[in-house]
Amino acid sequence: MKKFSLTILGILATLAVVILVRAVTFPSRQLQVGPAQAIAIDRDGAVKRLSAAIRFKTISFQEPSDAFAQEFTRLHVFLAKSFPRVHQQLTKETVNDHSLLFAWNGKDTRLKPMMLMGHMDVVPVDAPTETHWTHPPFAGQIADGYIWGRGTMDDKVSVLGILEAVEYLLSAGFRPQRTIYLAFGHDEEIGGHNGAAKIAELLRARGVELEYVLDEGMNVVDGIIPGIAAPAALIGIAEKGYLSLELSVETAGGHSSIPPIDTAIGIISRALQRLEAAPFPARLSGPTRRMLEFLGPEMAWPQRLALANLWIFDPLVTKQLAASPLTNAIIRTTLAPTLFNAGINEYILPTQASAVVNLRILPGDTIAGIAEHVRQTIDDPRVKIAALPIRVEPSEVSDIEAASFQLIHRTIRQAIPEALVAPALLVAGTDSRYYAPLTKNIYRFLPITLRPDDARRYHGIDERISLQDYERCVRFYAQLIRNSQP
Numbered sequence: 001m002k003k004f005s006l007t008i009l010g011i012l013a014t015l016a017v018v019i020l021v022r023a024v025t026f027p028s029r030q031l032q033v034g035p036a037q038a039i040a041i042d043r044d045g046a047v048k049r050l051s052a053a054i055r056f057k058t059i060s061f062q063e064p065s066d067a068f069a070q071e072f073t074r075l076h077v078f079l080a081k082s083f084p085r086v087h088q089q090l091t092k093e094t095v096n097d098h099s100l101l102f103a104w105n106g107k108d109t110r111l112k113p114m115m116l117m118g119h120m121d122v123v124p125v126d127a128p129t130e131t132h133w134t135h136p137p138f139a140g141q142i143a144d145g146y147i148w149g150r151g152t153m154d155d156k157v158s159v160l161g162i163l164e165a166v167e168y169l170l171s172a173g174f175r176p177q178r179t180i181y182l183a184f185g186h187d188e189e190i191g192g193h194n195g196a197a198k199i200a201e202l203l204r205a206r207g208v209e210l211e212y213v214l215d216e217g218m219n220v221v222d223g224i225i226p227g228i229a230a231p232a233a234l235i236g237i238a239e240k241g242y243l244s245l246e247l248s249v250e251t252a253g254g255h256s257s258i259p260p261i262d263t264a265i266g267i268i269s270r271a272l273q274r275l276e277a278a279p280f281p282a283r284l285s286g287p288t289r290r291m292l293e294f295l296g297p298e299m300a301w302p303q304r305l306a307l308a309n310l311w312i313f314d315p316l317v318t319k320q321l322a323a324s325p326l327t328n329a330i331i332r333t334t335l336a337p338t339l340f341n342a343g344i345n346e347y348i349l350p351t352q353a354s355a356v357v358n359l360r361i362l363p364g365d366t367i368a369g370i371a372e373h374v375r376q377t378i379d380d381p382r383v384k385i386a387a388l389p390i391r392v393e394p395s396e397v398s399d400i401e402a403a404s405f406q407l408i409h410r411t412i413r414q415a416i417p418e419a420l421v422a423p424a425l426l427v428a429g430t431d432s433r434y435y436a437p438l439t440k441n442i443y444r445f446l447p448i449t450l451r452p453d454d455a456r457r458y459h460g461i462d463e464r465i466s467l468q469d470y471e472r473c474v475r476f477y478a479q480l481i482r483n484s485q486p
């Protein structure tokens with residue numbers, strides 16, 4: 001018995017030592033870089049141009065509107081006036097009336113081109129909330145160290161920031177070895193079917209293969225990840241898929257004074273209840289696991305110990321991540337009921353009821369598998385399940401060992417020296433998915449800082465960017481273009 005206890009003790013001691021050693025030797029994945037090259041940005045001019053671009057109401061509505069179509073043309077004219085070198089020295093194509101594709105031809109045609117992306121459209125401002133803005137959403141006001149308005153974060157900042165960087169490089173006499181495409185869609189907020197999709201088709205028809213694509217998507221988060229004191233620059237290496245399922249039921253209806261045992265509303269409610277009670281399985285895999293491998297070595301002790309030893313602490317870490325909606329969304333396919341329709345009158349039993357659940361699909365899952373899980377969970381043949389038209393499989397996961405990932409990593413470390421870098425999963429969708437046939441290397445990053453209070457500004461009230469962040473965006477793009485040359 002004593003010998004047995006000693007053996008157990010020995011195993012536990014060894015385990016403790018292994019866990020500690022792994023935590024102590026958990027290797028940092030952060031690249032060490034020298035300082036960035038000097039880039040003499042005309043900050044005041046750049047700020048004024050972004051501010052002016054905010055005033056064009058290039059709004060994407062679900063229902064197309066001619067009045068707003070003209071705003072895109074006016075924005076194009078403004079861009080041509082504001083970035084004369086870009087418009088003289090790059091080839092410009094207008095795709096499907098409102099999207100723009102620029103090509104800056106490199107000297108070495110053997111190199112695969114790179115692409116920088118952004119979109120010119122913005123989401124509407126909800127009329128009742130317009131008066132809640134500190135500064136009007138389409139005025140582009142510069143105040144308190146910020147530029148305010150729709151598009152300052154999503155995503156005129158990318159379009160203007162990229163153009164500023166290229167205009168600067170042209171003025172500095174820079175000529176690329178590698179061809180650079182700049183692709184600016186006009187309907188990202190409603191799916192990108194007429195903008196980015198068409199640009200991608202055009203390039204594909206020409207046989208273009210890209211070295212890498214950089215789009216908006218993820219940012220520098222500060223004070224948001226527990227256990228990390230430094231800001232973290234998250235590079236989206238994949239994005240979740242998208243599916244909406246309509247659940248519907250038809251019943252005989254009748255007078256509410258003689259209700260049957262099962263009513264239409266009751267049947268749909270029960271289906272939703274079952275779905276919410278049986279979440280999709282969580283897993284620490286793919287981009288989220290890569291993120292923990294990059295952030296873990298930089299974390300405070302308890303987190304560092306756990307993340308260095310996921311082989312044993314995986315269930316514990318998964319449970320913690322599942323506890324908050326923000327992190328729950330990066331470890332599983334999520335389901336959210338978003339519509340519920342039934343009934344016409346308080347004393348009539350509805351003959352039909354329906355609900356829509358919106359699903360965001362984790363890479364590794366598929367639309368077919370998810371739909372089957374929903375059907376089996378509801379387990380009620382009376383409930384008809386139909387997929388709504390917009391369906392997007394999760395993206396491929398881009399390689400973090402690829403030269404272009406390292407390049408973006410290195411550029412971030414130069415442009416934002418205080419930030420840590422990590423790959424991550426984007427829970428929303430971007431235009432970049434249309435370029436998947438042209439390259440395996442698709443990354444999603446825009447160097448603006450999000451503090452805990454800022455995420456709500458996306459598509460929300462008081463969208464704004466600090467002057468410092470905007471200057472940093474321009475520097476980042478200029479540095480990235482330079483770094484992307486062999």
Ligand SMILES: [Zn+2]
Binds near residue numbers: 119
């Ligand atoms: Zn966007």
